[in-house]
Amino acid sequence: MAKGGSRTGGRGRDAAGTRRGAASGSAAKAKPAKPRNAQRPQPSPGPSPTPPAQPPMPTTFLLGAIPGATPGKWIDTWKERMPRTSLELVPLAFADQRQALVEGEVDAALVRLPIDKEGLHVIPLYDEVPVVVCAKDSHLTAAAELDTADLVGEVLIVPQDDVLGIRAPGTEKPRFAPPADTGEAIATVAAGVGIVVVPMSLARLHQRKDVEYRPLLDGPASTVALAWPAERTTPAVDAFVGIVRGRTANSSRA
Template sequence: MAKSGGSRGRPAKRGGPIRAKAPVKGSAAGAAKPKKPKTPPRPAEAASVAPPPARFTLGAIPGATPGKWIDTWKERMPHTALELVAVSIADQRRALLDAEVDAALVRLPLDSAGLHVIGLYEEQPVVVMAKDSHLTAGDELDPADLSGEVVIVPQDAVYDLDLPGTVAPRFAPPADTAAAIATVAAGVGVVIVPMSLARLHHRKDTEYRPLSGVPVSPVALAWVADRTGPAVEAFVGIVRGRTANSSRG
């Protein structure tokens, strides 16, 4: 007896939609897992900040002439720049205490409390007068030669001398030495200054003569006592004439 032609096996499911098989874990058909964000590369370490270049700040009152010491400094301390800063006589102590300068060439007298002060040199006082003044006849003057002269004392004066026989101006003191010398050039009065200031403010229409019998004007090096660093010590050695290899003392 012949067998029926149906194939053996599972009978086909009848009715209902055919359900898709669940994706095999790990297969390409499965939903892709979200990728972890890549760790950004670490930023390169910041380059180390170079320290500021070494610097020594020297204050100088008008008329000071530190040129030879600065030249020696450049030879001995090539890696430490020297900055020259102008300071007025009225501000010389404050500039030191406020650390605006490391040391300063100052004009004495100076309140030395908290400071080290080394005398450097003394300046000869001179009388500045108009070029056509009768005072130009002599090579040197003394206080008696100024009798009857109007002596101008500027607001930044180094000298305020009481000279018998001289006359006080009838106008307000000029703001500074340069203005006083300009007044003298116009034929009004005379002004007494250290020689360096006469040279600094020299004009073609003025002359100056040394004045004897009055105090000289001392110039010194000063710095704050508790801020005596290597640069200050090096400059002190230079102004004292030490050689590069000499010991401190």
């Protein structure tokens, strides 16, 4: 056997001296490298939640109104904007205004302050000037305006449905029971007995040919407001609130 000859048995090498089978085995085991910035696939978002459906507009909107309230212009606007929902005006006595709202007799109401605001939303609308109603031939009619000092010595009649709670120093109390309401009190004044102090709208409501009224400059004003139950803010209520606040038909609620 010649020395220095290569062995043909065992593992063979190729011409480059690389063992056959080693490279192929390594290639078989190699895995493709993941890109460094690869991100895990995110789950597709589910369907967006459906907003709660708004209750439909009712066929009738019940608006309460205390005596003397003048919602005529708002009612006209309502008729133009809400032709499919009729507005029904419900007369309310001052003493019953809160009860009508709490018990659901009306959807909203024009009320006279003060009112217990618990459980209610209340928006003041305007203040009414107090006036002195007196007989047509009373000396008080000589002035265009009056102060409480001008009422000294007069018999001050306070009806049972009084909304001002006025107490004028120097006036006298009548010697008869308080009249049941403002209308009866003004009828008593027309007979030449005493005076009565009421908001101007009530004086106009009970206007008679035999009485006159004059503004009382330092008398208590009366505030008329819109009120409704806080838990029943319906689309119809929202629509009426927008009207009294002067929003146009296309303006936002804000």
